[in-house]
Amino acid sequence: MNPNSPPIAGTQDDALFLAGRMPANRRAVIAFISDSDTRWWGGSIDDWQPDESRLSSSEALETYRKLLREFKAGRIPTAHAIMVYTDGSYASVMLGVRTRVEAGEFLAQTMELVRKRVQFAWLKA
Incomplete structure (x- = not known):
């Protein structure tokens, strides 16, 4: 998480409440995933920025920014971006979500990506 971002919300319900x-x-509801630990943040996407110094790809950052512009302009009601960090952690950025079900669906997508990346990590050696 970017050190200039607001503090972590605590639970998923806290994050959903603050975002609501x-x-x-x-x-915005954001899940920070590192190993088996998940931390939550919720609020206005204007108050959160990805930690660009830890992102694994500058191309991914530009794609995220395009998605964010579309979301903020109201052209898409919900959106999801997965930030992959160089330290092996992830951020699941869920935009426009209102319920645990919506957040759960996006989080499941993130966890599937995490499982696939971890499963084949040995191929990078």
Whole structure:
């Protein structure tokens, strides 16, 4: 997480509550995943920035920025981006989510990616 970002929310429910207080095109719930630990953040996407120094790809950052512009403009009601960090951790950035079910679906997508990357990590050696 970027050191300039607001503090972690605690639980998924806390993050959803905080995000729910934001306008629909600013609502964000973010799960930070490192090994078996998941931490949550919720609020306005304007108050959160990915830690660019840890991202594994500058191309991915540009793709995220394009997605974010579309979301903020109201052209897409929900969106999901998965940040892959060089230290092996991930951030599941869920935009526009309102419920545990929506967040759960995006988180399941993230965990599937994590499983695939970890399963084949030995191929990088």
